[in-house]
Amino acid sequence: MGSVNKVILxxxxxxxxEIRRTPGGVAVTTISVATTEVxxxxxSGERKDxxxxxxxxxxxxxxxxxxxxxxxxxxxxxxxxxxxxxWQDRDGNDKFTTEIRSDRIVLLGGRGxxxxxxxxxDYSARGSSSTASPDGPAPGPPELTEDxxxx
Numbered sequence: 001m002g003s004v005n006k007v008i009l010x011x012x013x014x015x016x017x018e019i020r021r022t023p024g025g026v027a028v029t030t031i032s033v034a035t036t037e038v039x040x041x042x043x044s045g046e047r048k049d050x051x052x053x054x055x056x057x058x059x060x061x062x063x064x065x066x067x068x069x070x071x072x073x074x075x076x077x078x079x080x081x082x083x084x085x086x087w088q089d090r091d092g093n094d095k096f097t098t099e100i101r102s103d104r105i106v107l108l109g110g111r112g113x114x115x116x117x118x119x120x121x122d123y124s125a126r127g128s129s130s131t132a133s134p135d136g137p138a139p140g141p142p143e144l145t146e147d148x149x150x151x
Contacts, residue, residue, distance in 0.1 A: 005081040005082055006079070006080075006081060007078070007079070007080050007081060007100050008077075008078070008081055009033055009035055009054055009056075009076075009077070009078040009100070010035070010075070010076070010077050010108070011033040011036075011075070011076065011078075012033070012034050012037040012073060012074065012075050012076075013031055013032065013033060013034075013052070013070060013071065013072050013073060013074045013075075013076060014032040014033070014034050014053060014072065015031075015032055015072050015075075016070065016071050016072050017029045017030070017031050017058075017066065017067050017070035017071075018030045018031075019063060019064070019067045024032065025058055026055060026059065027059070027061070027063040027064045027067075028058070028059055028063055029057070029058040029059075029062075029063035029064075029066065029067055029070065030055065030056070030057055030058075030077075031055075031056045031058070031070050032053055032054070032055060032056070033049050033053070033054045033056055033076060034052070034053055034054075034092055035049070035051070035052050035054065036049050036051045036052075037049065037051075037052075038118050053101055054078075054098070054099075055098075055099040055100065056078055056080065056099065056100045056102050057083075057099050057100065057101050057102065058102045058105060059101070059102075062102075062105065066105060066107075068108055070105075073138060074107065074108075075107075075108040075109055076105055076106065076107060076108060077104075077105070077106035077108055078100060078102050078104070078105055078106075079103060079104035079105075080083050080101050080102040080103050080104070081098040081099075081100070081101055081103070082098060082099075083098070083099055083100070083101045084097065084098045084099075085095055085097050085099070091107060092115050
């Protein structure tokens with residue numbers, strides 16, 4: 001049987017999106033998404049919560065088109081896959097980063113705290129809205145090597 005590498009998150013952005021470009025000119029946007037789990041402690045009856053932070057990477061045209069909308073506090077729906085990269089720090093030590101390589105972003109409601117903004121939008125790795133193209137699906141993000149990643 002095959003395997004599945006699928007991540008789905010709904011959370012809030014912890015900071016504005018950061019866009020960079022690979023040496024080849026491909027746009028790469030990085031966002032930090034917070035998801036919070038809330039529960040009631042059975043022994044004390046006290047409400048508790050735990051927040052997890054997720055690094056999400058968005059590539060190419062989707063990265064370019066969403067940068068101005070991915071602002072701190074904004075609620076987003078993210079689909080993608082887990083990916084681990086190996087890199088070296090300034091001292092030459094090997095480091096590993098696990099992140100979500102997004103292939104779909106949906107802008108939800110507005111910014112956090114109920115401040116109203118425009119409605120949401122559904123964006124895929126093709127960089128377009130969820131409205132289907134008459135030409136069929138466009139190709140996905142380009143295959144990139146670690147040398148293309150600017151960070």
